[in-house]
Amino acid sequence: xxxxxxxxxxxxxxxxxxxxxxxxxxxxxxxxxxxxxxxxxxxxxxxxxxxxxxxxxxxxxxxxxxxxxxxxxxxxxxxxxxxxxxxxxxxxxxxxxxxxxxxxxxxxxxxxxxxxxxxxxxxxxxxxxxxxxxxxxxxxxxxxxxxxxxxxxxxxxxxxxxxxxxxxxxxxxxxxxxxxxxxxxxxxxxxxxxxxxxxxxxxxxxxxxxxxxxxxxxxxxxxxxxxxxxxxxxxxxxxxxxxxxxxxxxxxxxxxxxx
Numbered sequence: 001x002x003x004x005x006x007x008x009x010x011x012x013x014x015x016x017x018x019x020x021x022x023x024x025x026x027x028x029x030x031x032x033x034x035x036x037x038x039x040x041x042x043x044x045x046x047x048x049x050x051x052x053x054x055x056x057x058x059x060x061x062x063x064x065x066x067x068x069x070x071x072x073x074x075x076x077x078x079x080x081x082x083x084x085x086x087x088x089x090x091x092x093x094x095x096x097x098x099x100x101x102x103x104x105x106x107x108x109x110x111x112x113x114x115x116x117x118x119x120x121x122x123x124x125x126x127x128x129x130x131x132x133x134x135x136x137x138x139x140x141x142x143x144x145x146x147x148x149x150x151x152x153x154x155x156x157x158x159x160x161x162x163x164x165x166x167x168x169x170x171x172x173x174x175x176x177x178x179x180x181x182x183x184x185x186x187x188x189x190x191x192x193x194x195x196x197x198x199x200x201x202x203x204x205x206x207x208x209x210x211x212x213x214x215x216x217x218x219x220x221x222x223x224x225x226x227x228x229x230x231x232x233x234x235x236x237x238x239x240x241x242x243x244x245x246x247x248x249x250x251x252x253x254x255x256x257x258x259x
Contacts, residue, residue: 002067004029004197005050005165010061012049019045021222023061027165032191032198034208034233037219038241043201044088046219047167050199051085052078066164080109082164082196084157086171090150092142098153099123099137102160112161126159129189130182148179155186159193166190167199172207184210205237220248 005027013019019042027033035043049056050063052075062071070078093101103119106112114122127134132152142150151171158166171183184207190196191212200207216233218226218241225244226232 003027003064004066006062006064007050008062008064010049010058010063012045012056012058014056018059019056019222020049023222023224025217025224027197027199029164029197030195031214032200032212033215033217034213035199035201035217035219036233036236036241037203038245039203041203041219042222043203043219044169045222047085047169047199047201050078050165050167051075051083084161084163084166086151086154086158086166086168088170088173090142090154092140092145094140094143096141097137098139098141101141102137102157105157106160109161123156123160126156129159130155130186132156132182147173148175148182151175151179151183152186155183158186158190162190162194163196165197165199167201169201170203171200172202172204180207180210183207187211205233208233218244220244221252223248 003026005025007023007025010023011018011021023046035046037043045056049058052070052073054075058071062069064070065078065081065083068081070081073081102123106114106119123137124134126132127137130152136149136153139145142153145153154171168187172180175183187198187200188211191198200211202208213230213233216228216230217224218232218236220241225248
């Protein structure tokens with residue numbers, strides 16, 4: 001069986017500092033995967049490595065997406081192939097109106113090309129769906145936007161681009177109840193409108209109360225230490241990551257003793 005995304009034995013880090021250790025993970029179309037773990041576990045690093053962020057260097061292993069080896073591909077090639085990364089802290093880009101930005105990225109994707117009238121109509125529909133004021137479209141990209149507004153913009157991009165794989169990195173971080181509702185609506189709409197895969201990266205369970213999860217993965221100290229279904233989420237909500245961290249500590253001690 002050919003998986004949408006296959007990560008096979010990937011290790012990666014920044015400069016000489018290793019962060020991820022022998023990561024293997026598969027994602028399938030139409031499924032929602034959650035990657036959880038304590039702060040500093042390497043969760044966001046994995047998202048950036050999948051996206052091809054040049055800040056991180058892959059030292060071993062391969063990443064295959066939609067049947068093609070993308071291990072050495074640049075971020076723009078991965079984006080055009082259908083991978084989308086929602087940043088924990090979206091950057092501000094002065095001088096670039098949001099509407100122009102959205103129009104340009106759609107024009108780069110042959111399957112998304114549409115007339116100016118069709119584009120205006122589609123963007124207007126998505127703004128209504130996300131309860132997003134259309135005046136945002138004339139503002140500079142993320143400049144002066146609140147955290148919740150930035151997340152609305154990312155949900156707008158998600159629904160407009162319809163990626164095959166959407167990686168949402170701490171997308172619920174710092175959001176109030178209203179903004180969290182918009183994000184959960186965006187995730188639900190993506191699942192209804194696209195047959196793509198979702199990878200939600202988070203260290204708390206708040207956003208997961210509103211999302212139907214298929215698989216849960218736990219990362220500790222750059223290692224994937226547990227895999228399960230949605231039943232892992234309430235356990236983590238009650239007890240935190242203590243048992244996973246303890247198990248990883250035992251493994252590390254055993255490896256050092258055997259070295």
